[in-house]
Amino acid sequence: MFHKEGQNIILVAFFLCAALTLVAQFYIEPIWLRISIQAGAILILVLILQFFRNPKRVAARTFDEILAPADGKVVAIEEVEETEYFKDKRIQVSIFMSPLNVHVTRFPASGAISYSKYHPGKYLVAWHPKSSTENERTTVVIRTPLFGEIGYRQIAGAMARRIVNYAEEGESVQQGADAGFIKFGSRVDLLLPLDSVITVKLNQKVVGAKTCIATLAPEDEE
Incomplete structure (x- = not known):
């Protein structure tokens, strides 16, 4: 589950990552550079996803x-x-x-x-x-x-x-x-x-x- 404050950032990051990965796949040579760019884009997306994660937690709700x-x-x-x-x-x-x-x-x-x-x-x-x-x-x-x-x-x-x-x-x-x-x-x-x-x-x-x-x-x- 991701926090609502990150929804727009996650959406933009996802499309940019997908676009960069596709561009690299068809237009970037040599292969080591292509793979590096794709791996970097995916890593950035993963970091953004983990930053906006929102684990569900239920507090005991005790007054003391x-x-x-x-x-x-x-x-x-x-x-x-x-x-x-x-x-x-x-x-x-x-x-x-x-x-x-x-x-x-x-x-x-x-x-x-x-x-x-x-x-x-x-x-x-x-x-x-x-x-x-x-x-x-x-x-x-x-x-x-x-x-x-x-x-x-x-x-x-x-x-x-x-x-x-x-x-x-x-x-x-x-x-x-x-x-x-x-x-x-x-x-x-x-x-x-x-x-x-x-x-x-x-x-x-x-x-x-x-x-x-x-x-x-x-x-x-x-």
Whole structure:
């Protein structure tokens, strides 16, 4: 299954690959050059197909867990001062998506969207410390039943040039549902309450809508 955001790109890539393969077959000599061109065209098509893949996943939909909003690797777990919406300290968990990862963004929790805003910006590499505040990005806040308000950011990188965000203020969303897409990039930051218990480690690989990122603190520790 492929994501709807890639349908036009896949269609164009398919016809270009087919045309290039046919032209090479009848007009390109010597044979080694012909085969190289055909193999290259097919490889590019395969890479585009894998980039826009959208595996079906059904989240457990539990209120006491925050699930990964994207596939990738945890590159940061730190306390930050969030100045856009919360205007207080939050635990930030950053997930970096390589070009080989699934690039679908999924809602990390069920609740109601209380904030959703797009910001134009730069295209620093995704692991740059200032990419969270200076790159093209969207910020979304979900009001959850148990965690209160949590946030996440879709952040463009050096390759990512288009962020797609489906979250609209006032709507109710389900944990694990499709929240958007980042074309050819890059990173998603979770912004969680300080009393959240983080259940992942640095450099851990996570799976969107499957890997638990945080849970509630036990009642006797609150």
